[in-house]
Amino acid sequence: MKPHILLIEDESSLVELLRYNLEKEGYRVTAANDGEEGLAMLNEQKPDLLVLDWMLPHVSGIEICRQIRRKSGLRDLPVIMLTARGEEADRVRGLEVGADDYVTKPFSPSELIARIRAVMRRARPTAADEVLTYGGIVMDLASHRVLRNGRHIHLGPTEFRLMRFFLERPGRVFTREQLLDGVWGRDLYVEPRTVDVHIRRLRKAINGDGERDLIRTVRSAGYALDDQPDGNG
Ligand code: CA
Numbered sequence: 001m002k003p004h005i006l007l008i009e010d011e012s013s014l015v016e017l018l019r020y021n022l023e024k025e026g027y028r029v030t031a032a033n034d035g036e037e038g039l040a041m042l043n044e045q046k047p048d049l050l051v052l053d054w055m056l057p058h059v060s061g062i063e064i065c066r067q068i069r070r071k072s073g074l075r076d077l078p079v080i081m082l083t084a085r086g087e088e089a090d091r092v093r094g095l096e097v098g099a100d101d102y103v104t105k106p107f108s109p110s111e112l113i114a115r116i117r118a119v120m121r122r123a124r125p126t127a128a129d130e131v132l133t134y135g136g137i138v139m140d141l142a143s144h145r146v147l148r149n150g151r152h153i154h155l156g157p158t159e160f161r162l163m164r165f166f167l168e169r170p171g172r173v174f175t176r177e178q179l180l181d182g183v184w185g186r187d188l189y190v191e192p193r194t195v196d197v198h199i200r201r202l203r204k205a206i207n208g209d210g211e212r213d214l215i216r217t218v219r220s221a222g223y224a225l226d227d228q229p230d231g232n233g
Contacts, residue, residue: 003027004029005030005049005051006031006042007030007031007032008031008035008038009031009033009053010055010057015031018109019031025113027116034058035060035063039059039067046073046074049079049116051080051116052064052079052082052099055083055084065081066097068098069156076123076155078100078122079098079100080099080101080119081101081102082102082103092193092197095194100157101118101119118185122157122158122161122183134227135170136214137163137167137214141164146163146206154205155206159198163202163225166215170225171225171228173221173223174222176222176223179195180192180194199217199223212227214227
């Protein structure tokens with residue numbers, strides 16, 4: 001079956017350009033030209049990936065992203081945001097509300113397609129019948145379930161990959177660049193700051209009230225999954 005991409009974008013010439021190029025690459029494309037219609041379509045049928053414009057009439061892309069991450073059925077939907085803003089602070093804000101990646105306008109269809117492929121690759125569940133455990137965390141790779149001390153944890157696609165990377169190598173310290181290579185892949189340029197954003201989201205998801213922070217920040221080095229308080233690797 002063809003992977004289904006929903007575009008929420010109010011610029012109809014851009015929608016047609018992307019539709020043409022995505023269909024040529026074997027995707028099925030549906031489109032909404034404002035936020036309200038987009039949300040209605042999302043509730044009707046969950047696509048495999050959402051390409052979401054930041055600036056939309058009625059309901060903004062940021063607000064849509066926020067709503068998606070709050071809904072149990074849509075929480076794990078991969079989202080790529082389109083932004084006309086070059087400000088890094090805005091792009092980081094997009095990631096903070098739950099986008100998996102962003103592309104800054106103007107961009108070429110092939111650039112967006114490369115991003116779509118990468119995000120889908122990260123989101124695709126593995127067939128491996130394997131369970132990873134460490135420090136009270138249990139990750140079932142087949143069902144994509146994550147528990148901490150028996151409590152269900154909801155992770156976005158990127159946080160899942162990041163957690164998996166750590167669980168496969170507990171206690172080891174990784175630099176942002178190593179995490180980018182291991183989790184995002186070498187084929188795309190992603191700013192090192194992106195790692196910090198996803199680490200923040202991962203921490204928020206896994207650390208409940210009164211629970212120890214399992215992610216250790218190593219000043220000027222990077223991050224480690226570590227269940228030892230003040231551990232040194
Ligand atoms: Ca727009």
